Amino acid sequence: MRVVVVGxxxxxxxxxxxxARAGLAVxxxxxxxxxxxxxxxxxxxILVSDKGPGPELELAKLSRSLWPEILDGLPNAGGVxxxxxxxxxxxxxxxxxxELEKFAESQRAAGVTAExxxxxxLAAAEPHLTREVTAAVHYxxxxxxxxxxxxxxxxxxxxxxxxxxxxxxxxxxxxTHDGYPDGSRDGASGxxxxxxxxxxxxxxxxxxxxxxxxxxxxxDADLVVNAAGPWSGEVAARLGAPIDVRPRRGExxxxxxxxxxVFHKVYDADYVGAVGSGSQDLQASTxxxxxxxxxxxxxxxxxxxGFDDRIRPFVLAELARKALRLYPSLAGVQVMRxxxxxxxxxxxHLPVIGPDPRLPGLWHATGHEGAGIGxxxxxxxxxxELVTGAVPSLDPEPFxxxxxxxxxxxACEGAA
Amino acid sequence: MTRxxxxxxxxTGGRPRHVVVVGxxxxxxxxAAAALRAGARVTLLDASDxxxxxxxxxxxxxxxxxxxxxxxHGWDDFERLRTHVQSHPRxxxxxxxxxxxxxxPDDTTSAPHVHVLRGPADGTERYRSxxxxxxxxxxxxxxxxxxxxxxxxxxxxxxxxxxxxLAKGERVVVGDEVVVAGSGPFLLPVAASxxxxxxxxxxxxxxxxxxxxxxxxxxRPWELAAQSGKAAELAEYTGLLARHRVPYRxxxxxxxxxxxxxxxxxxTARLTADWTPVPGTERTVPVDALxxxxxxxxxxxxxxxxxxxxxxxxxxxxxxxRTTAPGVYAAGEITGIAGAPAARAEGLLAGWTxxxxxxxxxxxxxxxxxxxxxxxxxARLAAAHPIGTGWPGWLRPDTLICRCEETDYRTLRAAAxxxxxxxxxxxxxxxxxxxxxxxxxxxGPAVADLCARRAPDSAPAHxxxxxxxxxxxRAVPGLASASHHRRPVAQPIRLGELAASPGRPPEEEGEHTxxx
Ligand SMILES: Cc1cc2nc3c(=O)[nH]c(=O)nc-3n(C[C@H](O)[C@H](O)[C@H](O)COP(=O)(O)OP(=O)(O)OC[C@H]3O[C@@H](n4cnc5c(N)ncnc54)[C@H](O)[C@@H]3O)c2cc1C
Ligand SMILES: Cc1cc2nc3c(=O)[nH]c(=O)nc-3n(C[C@H](O)[C@H](O)[C@H](O)COP(=O)(O)OP(=O)(O)OC[C@H]3O[C@@H](n4cnc5c(N)ncnc54)[C@H](O)[C@@H]3O)c2cc1C
Numbered sequence: 001m002r003v004v005v006v007g008x009x010x011x012x013x014x015x016x017x018x019x020a021r022a023g024l025a026v027x028x029x030x031x032x033x034x035x036x037x038x039x040x041x042x043x044x045x046i047l048v049s050d051k052g053p054g055p056e057l058e059l060a061k062l063s064r065s066l067w068p069e070i071l072d073g074l075p076n077a078g079g080v081x082x083x084x085x086x087x088x089x090x091x092x093x094x095x096x097x098x099e100l101e102k103f104a105e106s107q108r109a110a111g112v113t114a115e116x117x118x119x120x121x122l123a124a125a126e127p128h129l130t131r132e133v134t135a136a137v138h139y140x141x142x143x144x145x146x147x148x149x150x151x152x153x154x155x156x157x158x159x160x161x162x163x164x165x166x167x168x169x170x171x172x173x174x175x176t177h178d179g180y181p182d183g184s185r186d187g188a189s190g191x192x193x194x195x196x197x198x199x200x201x202x203x204x205x206x207x208x209x210x211x212x213x214x215x216x217x218x219x220d221a222d223l224v225v226n227a228a229g230p231w232s233g234e235v236a237a238r239l240g241a242p243i244d245v246r247p248r249r250g251e252x253x254x255x256x257x258x259x260x261x262v263f264h265k266v267y268d269a270d271y272v273g274a275v276g277s278g279s280q281d282l283q284a285s286t287x288x289x290x291x292x293x294x295x296x297x298x299x300x301x302x303x304x305x306g307f308d309d310r311i312r313p314f315v316l317a318e319l320a321r322k323a324l325r326l327y328p329s330l331a332g333v334q335v336m337r338x339x340x341x342x343x344x345x346x347x348x349h350l351p352v353i354g355p356d357p358r359l360p361g362l363w364h365a366t367g368h369e370g371a372g373i374g375x376x377x378x379x380x381x382x383x384x385e386l387v388t389g390a391v392p393s394l395d396p397e398p399f400x401x402x403x404x405x406x407x408x409x410x411a412c413e414g415a416a
Numbered sequence: 417m418t419r420x421x422x423x424x425x426x427x428t429g430g431r432p433r434h435v436v437v438v439g440x441x442x443x444x445x446x447x448a449a450a451a452l453r454a455g456a457r458v459t460l461l462d463a464s465d466x467x468x469x470x471x472x473x474x475x476x477x478x479x480x481x482x483x484x485x486x487x488x489h490g491w492d493d494f495e496r497l498r499t500h501v502q503s504h505p506r507x508x509x510x511x512x513x514x515x516x517x518x519x520x521p522d523d524t525t526s527a528p529h530v531h532v533l534r535g536p537a538d539g540t541e542r543y544r545s546x547x548x549x550x551x552x553x554x555x556x557x558x559x560x561x562x563x564x565x566x567x568x569x570x571x572x573x574x575x576x577x578x579x580x581x582l583a584k585g586e587r588v589v590v591g592d593e594v595v596v597a598g599s600g601p602f603l604l605p606v607a608a609s610x611x612x613x614x615x616x617x618x619x620x621x622x623x624x625x626x627x628x629x630x631x632x633x634x635x636r637p638w639e640l641a642a643q644s645g646k647a648a649e650l651a652e653y654t655g656l657l658a659r660h661r662v663p664y665r666x667x668x669x670x671x672x673x674x675x676x677x678x679x680x681x682x683x684t685a686r687l688t689a690d691w692t693p694v695p696g697t698e699r700t701v702p703v704d705a706l707x708x709x710x711x712x713x714x715x716x717x718x719x720x721x722x723x724x725x726x727x728x729x730x731x732x733x734x735x736x737x738r739t740t741a742p743g744v745y746a747a748g749e750i751t752g753i754a755g756a757p758a759a760r761a762e763g764l765l766a767g768w769t770x771x772x773x774x775x776x777x778x779x780x781x782x783x784x785x786x787x788x789x790x791x792x793x794x795a796r797l798a799a800a801h802p803i804g805t806g807w808p809g810w811l812r813p814d815t816l817i818c819r820c821e822e823t824d825y826r827t828l829r830a831a832a833x834x835x836x837x838x839x840x841x842x843x844x845x846x847x848x849x850x851x852x853x854x855x856x857x858x859x860g861p862a863v864a865d866l867c868a869r870r871a872p873d874s875a876p877a878h879x880x881x882x883x884x885x886x887x888x889x890r891a892v893p894g895l896a897s898a899s900h901h902r903r904p905v906a907q908p909i910r911l912g913e914l915a916a917s918p919g920r921p922p923e924e925e926g927e928h929t930x931x932x
Contacts, residue, residue: 032895033839040841041896079837079846148845156836165835230894247894256853256908293821293848298911307894311721311904313517313531313546320914331912332540337855338905342894 004221009039010151012227014380016158026163031170035148041341046374049139053110055398063378079149087142091269097135175211209361230344232366244408247342257294345369348405357402436549441469443748444555446763454771461510514907518721527743544918551770558712558749567673576709583613591705597621598709604653625667632800671810691804717903736775737766758790820852840898860900
């Protein structure tokens, strides 16, 4: 079976690796290069702490158990900078403390290790943290990677197992049994797919996908995996089966290197609230962590601004304010740079993993929002199991592409 | 310039247009003066505590009684401009004011908002200000470019600019026995400054062979006469070198610096026309300091933040110094390297048009002519002193490419050659080259070049540096370019300063000039 994986971000890399190891003939294509998109513009937290009981937590637990296993088998895993340092979530208000304790309790019931810390053990664990803390919970299973390093390590392993990589190769449209549904005959010509209008309705199986049109010509494929991150909606539309994946802007501050000051991943408890929120406004929930190079990363904001990539000083200022609330002693530390990316999200805040009900041969692995680094390996394992017909490691149903939140209002009608 | 042009600047509801000029070097000062002439209200700001920029790096106050003119060409002009701008009622001069971010407003036809950090960089009293100008002139200049070579991280190896700044500004000599090497006419003034400050300059090495230099300079010779000021200045420098019996050798370079804990000797070698070292021509020269320059890198983070298109590594401007970004003008070394007089001419025109002046107005006809000559001079300079494509020939696997993060050539090459890790941003994050405190200002061009030429389909461009493919040919919404000029935080800012709301301390309200 010939597989084309669209996108060489961490999700595409992880999927390519699993499918190549399963013996499929995999071609990964990316219109930029590996890890050029969201994967290199976020942070590398691998968290169970921020997820309440539910399908995403199950995927996170699967992923967390896979990471060390996978890294063990990679020849050059050093660049991944795997660091199972654990996370500490702190609340700074009485209400925050109540929320956090309730949340941690529900997680424990779902099998997450979540240890309440008293003031003394918190001070010992994080000596520079503010003492104005009303509750603190330690999550020993939280870990960290360098996302670009992790993605390229997974991709290298895919290439070692026979996958083929095409960079500077943009997916433009689809080829099916019937030819090119957008009316184009020559795969190499034509600027765009423009197929969505023709293809937003369901098709008979005779129109199974047989290849993709790219900027480098037609590539034969029996199966296409859409792992195009925040551009997954666009890619799906070009393939004639639009899905509702949107960008959610996030920014991160990077300080100059300094001696060890922050020892765990430390989050403000309001992180938990922000992930599920649909609010359009700026939200910033502090995540503070040090990196192998000695810098401190301060993340991250959440805004719904389309693909507006302007770095906004008011957002950076808000990140700085919240960080100083947790670590007042960092006030004199220099911010060296800032960057930002676009989290790919579905309105119901769950990833999309599985076949598209409208176009046989099209699969999706996308919509991981602010957790795609951590969830990449679990996603890829589940995808492999579904593709090869193996028993899935967890229930794939909640992630199915056919759910209304994914297909969107218009698309849904067509598919019904 | 005529009076009636004053009216032009007043089309913002009767109030004069507000022009903000970033950088108070030759280009920025001239821009401020011309914008004032055209009737605008001007805020001129610079990260430094004094105007002057790189060229007129001023002596500390203690030396001011001495004869500055001897060390600084064009000092009189500069003094006149500076006094004029600083004492003008429509001008505000902001010293110690670093622009740390430019923010494009929602209204895409307006000039960017200018986020400034005010106060001495080493002080604890810095505070944020935000300016919302009608037009913005960027004149942020350039800094030395130095290509890596084995041993360049040793103490005693200076960028030529740093050595000159020490000699001119602090009257400190970098060493007693010095070699000056690299490429470009900047080698000469640096050597002259060192001689004047009392160093023994052993030799001056220009990497390009005589044939390249002569071909570059003799193209269209009629243009050279027009730059007679520059030519006379260069003649003066060569005269000085001759008097001190300092050899000026073409087609030779320093390919290694050696020493135990600091530079003690350098290895020089003859180069072919493309800068490949010729085996067997090595010579070892004992030194206690080495000054190197390979031309200049424009300071492009603010133009890039403003959304200005670049062309061949510089800010793209039209005949009126307009960039492609609405309300943004550019002048000086960020648009091309041609020396201070050219920067001044560009500045005059940029300030004039930014203030609403008509670029075809006869009052600026002479300025336009001088600007055009400056551009021709820049082209000539670039042709006479290109960077040879063979420069990586002197690198060794353990040569540091990024000094901040100590990334060596072996590591960089391995990352760039691996298809999985070879994309620009992945190389950067994987090897950390360019992620250190200087934020790729030093190694950026070399890293981009080395990565681009390791890519299978690369062919170096005419200027010796391979094309920068980190900038996608067609912009993709949401996909950031990996250009080493992208620095959304243009100047370091402390977390505490960033967290504070912008504003002026009340005691400064109403103040207009800050004379020093
Ligand atoms: C500020 C911020 C902080 C974050 N922090 C974390 C965190 O701590 N932990 C965590 O797990 N996650 C985090 N994330 C989320 C995480 O980065 C993403 O979920 C993840 O990177 C998504 O990976 P991806 O492979 O799906 O997408 P991407 O990395 O965006 O890859 C998609 C690829 O598809 C390519 N592509 C797009 N269109 C086409 C086309 N037409 N043809 C060919 N190729 C195409 C693109 O070039 C791109 O390389 C954060 C994100 C942000 C923005
Ligand atoms: C070290 C050095 C020495 C030189 N010596 C000679 C010489 O002897 N003879 C000769 O002919 N030419 C010399 N040159 C070249 C000459 O300096 C230039 O031609 C001329 O200065 C260019 O003028 P400019 O206004 O474009 O830039 P500059 O003079 O470089 O001025 C730019 C100004 O912008 C300011 N700035 C930059 N970024 C920011 C920011 N984010 N916020 C606030 N302010 C900012 C800087 O502080 C600086 O003052 C030298 C250049 C250098 C780098």
